[in-house]
Amino acid sequence: MAYWLIKSEPDAWSWEQQVARGAKGEPWSGVRNFQARANMNAMKKGERAFFYHSNIGKEIVGIVEIIREAYQDPSDETGKWTCVDVKAVEPFKTPAPLADIKLDPKLKDMVLAKNSRLSVQPVSVEEWKYLCKLGGVKP
DNA sequence: GCCAACGTTGGC
DNA sequence: GCCAACGTTGGC
Numbered sequence: 001m002a003y004w005l006i007k008s009e010p011d012a013w014s015w016e017q018q019v020a021r022g023a024k025g026e027p028w029s030g031v032r033n034f035q036a037r038a039n040m041n042a043m044k045k046g047e048r049a050f051f052y053h054s055n056i057g058k059e060i061v062g063i064v065e066i067i068r069e070a071y072q073d074p075s076d077e078t079g080k081w082t083c084v085d086v087k088a089v090e091p092f093k094t095p096a097p098l099a100d101i102k103l104d105p106k107l108k109d110m111v112l113a114k115n116s117r118l119s120v121q122p123v124s125v126e127e128w129k130y131l132c133k134l135g136g137v138k139p
Numbered sequence: 140g141c142c143a144a145c146g147t148t149g150g151c
Numbered sequence: 152g153c154c155a156a157c158g159t160t161g162g163c
Contacts, residue, residue: 009161033146055161098162117145117160 003123004039004049005112006064006086015051015061018088025067025087028120029075036120040084041070048089050123050131052112059095060131064088093136106130 006028008014018026031037043049043066051062068085075083098116101107107130111121123131132139 007161035146058162115145116162119160 002042002044002047003125003128004043004047004066005052005060005110005121005123006049007052007054007119007121010053010056015053015088015091018051018062018064018086019091021087023087025085027074027083027085029073029083031073031083031119032076032081033119035118037082039120039122040082043069043084045069048128049086050128051088054116057095057097058099059097060092060101060135061095062088062091063132063137090137094134096131096134100134 010016013026028040031040045066045068047066049064049066050060051064052060064086066084067087070082070084072079073081073083098112101110102113107113107127110123110127111118115121129139
């Protein structure tokens with residue numbers, strides 16, 4: 001069981017929109033980065049990911065679940081890129097801001113803090129549990 | 140809105 | 152296969 005973190009600019013696709021999709025979920029399409037694609041391809045159905053708002057908010061706002069494993073991105077004409085489907089599971093009672101993550105000794109080594117440009121990242125089990133506690137949700 | 144950091148592209 | 156140039160991302 002692996003854990004992940006996916007980023008979106010709320011202008012383009014927000015947590016609120018994700019929640020509004022309900023159990024149907026939404027394709028996480030438009031990723032055009034090799035590292036991010038490799039991470040998506042490694043995702044298994046039922047695994048979970050943090051939902052992070054970049055640019056506006058800059059905080060982890062909730063948890064999503066992978067409901068469909070990697071398949072060809074419908075928004076890609078070349079056929080090279082893949083996407084997964086995710087559905088909202090639970091919002092953070094207290095969003096976890098990037099500024100706090102960078103200051104926290106337990107979290108400062110997160111990919112999010114070190115390579116903020118990678119849009120799909122792995123999260124360690126320790127980081128996952130700790131952030132769930134900060135967010136006020138069950139791991 | 141600016142700029143640093145990173146990833147990708149293309150010429151050699 | 153290297154590396155300079157370019158484009159994009161995202162924090163500030």
